[in-house]
Amino acid sequence: MEELALILFSICLQAAIGLMIFATLAKYLYKDASYKVAVVSAAALAVIGLLASFLHLGQPFRAVNSLAHFATSWLSREIWLTSIFTGLTVVTALLLLFKPASQGLVRTFMALAAVFGLLDVYAMASVYTSTSVSAWNYSAVTVEFYAAAISMGALLFLTLSGSEGSKVRQPAVIITGIAVALQVAAMVGYYIQLGASSSSAAQQSLALLSGMSGAMAVKWLFILLGTGLLLFPIQKQQLSVNSSGQAAAEVAAAGLSGTTIYIAAALLVIGQIVGRYLFYAMMIASRVGLS
Numbered sequence: 001m002e003e004l005a006l007i008l009f010s011i012c013l014q015a016a017i018g019l020m021i022f023a024t025l026a027k028y029l030y031k032d033a034s035y036k037v038a039v040v041s042a043a044a045l046a047v048i049g050l051l052a053s054f055l056h057l058g059q060p061f062r063a064v065n066s067l068a069h070f071a072t073s074w075l076s077r078e079i080w081l082t083s084i085f086t087g088l089t090v091v092t093a094l095l096l097l098f099k100p101a102s103q104g105l106v107r108t109f110m111a112l113a114a115v116f117g118l119l120d121v122y123a124m125a126s127v128y129t130s131t132s133v134s135a136w137n138y139s140a141v142t143v144e145f146y147a148a149a150i151s152m153g154a155l156l157f158l159t160l161s162g163s164e165g166s167k168v169r170q171p172a173v174i175i176t177g178i179a180v181a182l183q184v185a186a187m188v189g190y191y192i193q194l195g196a197s198s199s200s201a202a203q204q205s206l207a208l209l210s211g212m213s214g215a216m217a218v219k220w221l222f223i224l225l226g227t228g229l230l231l232f233p234i235q236k237q238q239l240s241v242n243s244s245g246q247a248a249a250e251v252a253a254a255g256l257s258g259t260t261i262y263i264a265a266a267l268l269v270i271g272q273i274v275g276r277y278l279f280y281a282m283m284i285a286s287r288v289g290l291s
Contacts, residue, residue, distance in 0.1 A: 003280040005055040010124060011152075011273055012049030013082060014145060016042040017117030018153015019160075020089055024114040026161070026168045027107055033164040036096045038157050039110070043093035046086040053082065074126040081120035088113035121149050134197065135205035135282050140190035144279075147183035148272045151176045155226070155265035173230045176268075180227045184220075205282040212281065215274055222271030229264040 019042035023035045070076045092109040095102055125142040154172040158165050165172070194206050209216065 003277070005052045006280055007273065007276045008055075009049045009052040010145075011148075011269075011276055012045045012052065013085075013124070014121060014149035015152040015156055015269070016045035016049065016089060017085065017114075017121055018149040018151070019045070019156050020085075020092075020110060020113045020117055020153070021150070022153050022157035022168070022172060023161075024107075024110040026157070026165065027110055030164075030167055031103060031107075033161075033167075034096055034100060035157075035161050035164055036093075036100075037162070038160040038165075039089070039096055040093045041156070041160050043086075043089045046082075046089045050082055050086045053079070074123055074130055078120065078123040078127050081116055081123050085113055085116045085120050088116060117149075121145050133205075133283050134199040134202035135194060135284065136279075138190050138193060140186040140193075141279075143186035144183055144275070147179040147186075148275070150179040151183075151223075151227070152269055152272055154179075155230075155261065155268055158261050159265045177227055177231050180223060180268075183223075201284045204284045208282045208284070209278065212278060215278055219271050219275040219278060222267045222274065224271075226264040226267030226269075226271065229260055229267070 019038055023038045023042065026033065026035060070080055088109055092106060092113055095106050095109065099105070122142065125145040128136040129138065129141050131137075154176040158169060158172055194202055197203065197206075
């Protein structure tokens with residue numbers, strides 16, 4: 001179905017963007033680490049997402065035609081930015097695989113990919129907030145897209161970077177917590193605004209959403225549970241610092257590795273996927289098209 005291609009595109013691209021953001025930050029902080037697995041995984045996700053976008057458009061020539069409308073079309077900007085981000089990420093992965101000594105070049109391409117990725121998330125959200133689908137015409141969509149990219153990217157980075165990522169584990173977890181908190185706050189406001197809307201299309205979308213309360217519960221349960229699994233050890237670490245000093249803090253931080261991170265990442269990613277399904281399932285009015 002068409003929505004499956006959209007889910008695959010948006011989730012894979014946003015996860016790849018989040019991965020590159022955290023890999024870039026970690027690389028600039030710890031230049032000796034390569035983060036090769038994380039970057040190669042980001043490149044693979046970006047390519048999968050880009051291919052899925054062509055499946056959504058149906059005919060590749062439609063995408064080529066839309067490239068000429070960068071100044072007026074958010075879809076055109078999204079295609080350009082997605083292509084640039086994917087290209088930069090793939091080049092970075094190739095450099096790490098075949099020219100690992102070119103560290104300066106690697107950092108440059110990583111930083112460029114992260115910047116274009118952040119711009120791409122905004123373009124992706126704007127494609128929907130500028131359509132005639134009333135349920136999408138809210139700034140909460142932009143917040144949710146950024147929160148998904150940051151939270152998925154952070155946890156996938158911790159999962160894929162192994163011991164190299166241990167040095168940035170605590171800030172990555174804290175950033176994830178902040179991103180999810182902002183997502184929750186934005187969506188609470190969104191549900192209130194949608195309920196108060198006078199648009200019949202928005203009310204139909206809300207009715208559809210109400211009929212999928214089970215999926216909605218799964219979305220938030222998984223996202224919050226995944227985040228909670230990470231934040232509890234952070235609280236435990238803080239208590240250890242207060243009572244036993246820095247050494248105890250390091251031991252507690254190490255306890256976050258392994259199974260806990262994998263489970264938390266799986267829960268959060270599944271929750272975001274379910275949320276993206278709900279996002280497309282509540283579409284009422286004209287579909288997103290080329291403009």
